[in-house]
Amino acid sequence: xxxxxxxxxxxxxxxxxxxxxxxxxxxxxxxxxxxxxxxxxxxxxxxxxxxxxxxxxxxxxxxxxxxxxxxxxxxxxxxxxxxxxxxxxxxxxxxxxxxxxxxxxxxxxxxxxxxxxxxxxxxxxxxxxxxxxxxxxxxxxxxxxxxxxxxxxxxxxxxxxxxxxxxxxxxxxxxxxxxxxxxxxxxxxxxxxxxxxxxxxxxxxxxxxxxxxxxxxxxxxxxxxxxxxxxxxxxxxxxxxxxxxxxxxxxxxxxxxxxxxxxxxxxxxxxxxxxxxxxxxxxxxxxxxxxxxxxxxx
Amino acid sequence: xxxxxxxxxxxxxxxxxxxxxxxxxxxxxxxxxxxxxxxxxxxxxxxxxxxxxxxxxxxxxxxxxxxxxxxxxxxxxxxxxxxxxxxxxxxxxxxxxxxxxxxxxxxxxxxxxxxxxxxxxxxxxxxxxxxxxxxxxxxxxxxxxxxxxxxxxxxxxxxxxxxxxxxxxxxxxxxxxxxxxxxxxxxxxxxxxxxxxxxxxxxxxxxxxxxxxxxxxxxxxxxxxxxxxxxxxxxxxxxxxxxxxxxxxxxxxxxxxxxxxxxxxxxxxxxxxxxxxxxxxxxxxxxxxxxxxxxxxxxxxxxxxxxxxxxxxxxxx
Numbered sequence: 001x002x003x004x005x006x007x008x009x010x011x012x013x014x015x016x017x018x019x020x021x022x023x024x025x026x027x028x029x030x031x032x033x034x035x036x037x038x039x040x041x042x043x044x045x046x047x048x049x050x051x052x053x054x055x056x057x058x059x060x061x062x063x064x065x066x067x068x069x070x071x072x073x074x075x076x077x078x079x080x081x082x083x084x085x086x087x088x089x090x091x092x093x094x095x096x097x098x099x100x101x102x103x104x105x106x107x108x109x110x111x112x113x114x115x116x117x118x119x120x121x122x123x124x125x126x127x128x129x130x131x132x133x134x135x136x137x138x139x140x141x142x143x144x145x146x147x148x149x150x151x152x153x154x155x156x157x158x159x160x161x162x163x164x165x166x167x168x169x170x171x172x173x174x175x176x177x178x179x180x181x182x183x184x185x186x187x188x189x190x191x192x193x194x195x196x197x198x199x200x201x202x203x204x205x206x207x208x209x210x211x212x213x214x215x216x217x218x219x220x221x222x223x224x225x226x227x228x229x230x231x232x233x234x235x236x237x238x239x240x241x242x243x244x245x246x247x248x249x250x251x252x253x254x255x256x257x258x259x260x261x262x263x264x265x266x267x268x269x270x271x272x273x274x275x276x277x278x279x280x281x282x283x284x285x286x287x288x289x290x291x292x293x294x295x296x297x298x
Numbered sequence: 299x300x301x302x303x304x305x306x307x308x309x310x311x312x313x314x315x316x317x318x319x320x321x322x323x324x325x326x327x328x329x330x331x332x333x334x335x336x337x338x339x340x341x342x343x344x345x346x347x348x349x350x351x352x353x354x355x356x357x358x359x360x361x362x363x364x365x366x367x368x369x370x371x372x373x374x375x376x377x378x379x380x381x382x383x384x385x386x387x388x389x390x391x392x393x394x395x396x397x398x399x400x401x402x403x404x405x406x407x408x409x410x411x412x413x414x415x416x417x418x419x420x421x422x423x424x425x426x427x428x429x430x431x432x433x434x435x436x437x438x439x440x441x442x443x444x445x446x447x448x449x450x451x452x453x454x455x456x457x458x459x460x461x462x463x464x465x466x467x468x469x470x471x472x473x474x475x476x477x478x479x480x481x482x483x484x485x486x487x488x489x490x491x492x493x494x495x496x497x498x499x500x501x502x503x504x505x506x507x508x509x510x511x512x513x514x515x516x517x518x519x520x521x522x523x524x525x526x527x528x529x530x531x532x533x534x535x536x537x538x539x540x541x542x543x544x545x546x547x548x549x550x551x552x553x554x555x556x557x558x559x560x561x562x563x564x565x566x567x568x569x570x571x572x573x574x575x576x577x578x579x580x581x582x583x584x585x586x587x588x589x590x591x592x593x594x595x596x597x598x599x600x601x602x603x604x605x606x607x608x609x610x611x612x613x614x615x
Contacts, residue, residue, distance in 0.1 A: 031417050039418035042411060043426040050430045050490055056454060057444040071457040113338045120334030132335060139346045141597050143547060145569035146589035149356065149363070149576050150349035156365070173341030203330060234438040234551035239577070252439045253555065263447050270440035277435050285428055292434065293494045 057274075061267040068264045082268035089265075090255050091245050092272055099248040100276060102164055103230035109172040110226045111219060118181030119207050122188070133182075139175040148239065155240060164247065166240040171230065177222055180294070184218040185211070217287070224284055225291035228277050248273045350593075356586035363580050376587035386588060388563045389571040392477060396484075396567060397545045403485035404541045405534065408492035412500050413522070427497065431490040438551035445483045446470070446556060470557050473564040480556065480565050484549050492537060499533030500526075531610045539603040543596055546570075568592050 063070065064079040086092050121133060144151075151170055152161075160166030188211060196206045212219065237249045245251040252273045259265050281288050357376055359369040380386055418426070433441075448454050449469045456466035469479040507529070508521045516524070527534075546569045553559055559566030559574060566574070568588070575585035 035417040039415035040422070042415050043418060043423075043430075046411060046489070046493070047426055047429045050433050050486070053441075053444050053448060053486065054432055054436060056448060057440060060444075060447065069452050071454050113341065116334045117338035120331040124331035126331045129331075132339060135339070135342060135347065139342055141543075141600055142346055142350055142593065143543075143569065143589075143596070145547070145550070145572045146593045147346060147349035147353055148572070149582050149585060150352035151345060152577075153352075153363075153365075154344075154349070170345045173338050173345075175338070175342055175346070178338050228435060232435070232437045234554075238551075238554065239573075249437065249439055256439070256443055256555075261450070261452075263450070263452075266443055267447065270443035273437050274435075274440045277437065278432075281432070281435055288435070289428070289431055289494060292431075292491065293498055 054274075057267050058271050060263055061271045063264055065264050068262075082264040083272070085265050086255070086268045086272065090251060090269070092251070092269065095245055095248045095251045096272065096276065098164060098246050099231060102168055102247065103227045106168060106171055106230040107223045107226040110174045110177045111223045113173040114177035114181040114222070115207070115212065115219070117178045118185045119203075119211065121178075121182050122185035123193070123203070136175045136178050140179075144235065148235075152239060160240070162241050162244065164241075167237045167247065171233070171236070174226065177226060180222055181218075184215060188215065220284075221287045221291035221294075224280060224287050228280065228288065231277055353586045353589055356582050357590045359583050361582040363576070363582050372583065376583040377591070380584050380587045380591070383584075385563055385566070385571060386568075389566050389568045392563075392565065393546050393567045395477060396481065396549055397542055399481045400485060400488055400541050400545045400548070401538065404488045404492035405496075405537045407489060408496040408537075409530070409534075411493055412496045413526075416500065427494055430493050433487045433489070434491045436487070438555060441483060441487065442552055442555035445479075445486075449479060471561055473561050476557055476561060476565045480549055480552055483552050483556075488541075488548065495537055496530075496533060499530050502533075503529045528610075532607060535603060535607050535610060539600065539607075542599060542603075 059073075059075040060068075061082050062078050062080070063075040063082070064077050065081050065085075067075075067077075117136070121129065155161055155166040155170065158166070158169070160169060192210055192214065193206060196210045201209070231248075234249050237247050238253070241247065241250055243250070243254065245254075252269050255269050256266050259269075356369075358371060358373060360372045360376070361367065361369040415423075415426075436444075449466075450456065451466055451468065453466075459466050467475060469475045503526060507525050511521050511525055546567045549567055550569050550573075553565055553567065553570050554573075557565045559570050569592075572585050572589050572592075575581050575588060
């Protein structure tokens, strides 16, 4: 399905931009000083709009509780007291660890299942392939909210209500990961596979010794995307375990309700819930943006 | 398709030339590909398609979600009831408002920004884009918390407005303002995503078309209208379809965390309504009937867009 994938390679890496920039300018008249200034002003305004709430989140969290309601742009004097309060009030450490483990498991499982399915779809022609592929594509059109009652009932029958297991199991496979992987696999150079076949290797061996190692960037991008999506998933955890301290989404939500307008503490807890994803973004920015922009789905 | 072609045609061809290399990579007619696809397929059937069928089944019964209580068959009653519910009309209307507003954030603004800022290049551009994308990654609980704080009566916006002598209304309690509060928050998250997707779309347009037109004497505006925007149309269609299909899902967490659909249903949307029917009123039948209606409605819209996409995709061949 063409509409799932943005056709152009993401310009985000910047390199492509630089190569193209000289030519591109010719198309719309040469680069003018006014144009550059307008562009910078616009982007600065946009950046402030985007970043300020995130900055404010952490600024409030780092403010000394005695100055909790100050609206000064710089939180001075700095204090970690809000974080200490959160740490002592809720088991935020174990919540973060649990959520991290859950997201990691989901990312690995989704990646594994997607690699297998995509390999099957991309390398063979078989009876019913189109119909099966349609099932994967079509699931994009089934909103989760439409199927949540039967899902809830099934999790309840499995005895998993209120457990992390109940949150994890229905999400172990993602149709979307499969579709993205199929796109990548189809682009895989056939010669490498044929050479391995001549060596007499089995399809399973070829998958793990030839295909997968050569697709590391795609796998990394997809895995990171799956991790972030799992971390930020809200609806299903809130439904399966509405109370409890096991996962960040639910635990921090209870804390926010309980603390009401204790803004410093609320911001500290909310800030901690974002830290892992923001750290991933800082270190693996290219993969994160590439995966999300290409896929266009959370 | 390949199976039938390669089974009949090569028989004659083989005598003439040495066996043509089949286009498939592995031999067919074995269970192997099915085994690879099976795990993903099993999850899909168990957690998506079988529930979809069950939802359709539930839409014809009256049931309160308790395993012990019976499901009574009521025919089309749920559908008849649900389409008459004023909540449903409000939710559909709100969803349309959300979609139109998010089209501005995910499509209109990104295109304007992409056009106006395209003379900013290189490292500066990369840094701007990286920062603009950050809101997309903030978890819903934190997003809701920080915006509630920004909008609070002791919060930053109130302080800024007090500076100009304006009193800060209680945004999320005001039936007229609440929906705009939600729109700003979710729009804030969508904007960076839209900007990056549109930038990728622009980067994929070969500058040669514009240069050629420019040599023929076309002005900047003509190039934009006749060349750039048509070539960008696959990206535009893609973003529009995503916004229409997913708006209700994007707003769901923020609605749940900040307003629970209120005040007096002013911020609810169609999916939040499904949740309320199912898990607050315990009316599984009503929720399912509404769900089926939405599923069919969005399915038709998606088909329309896929058709549109196919017609537009010839531009850059």
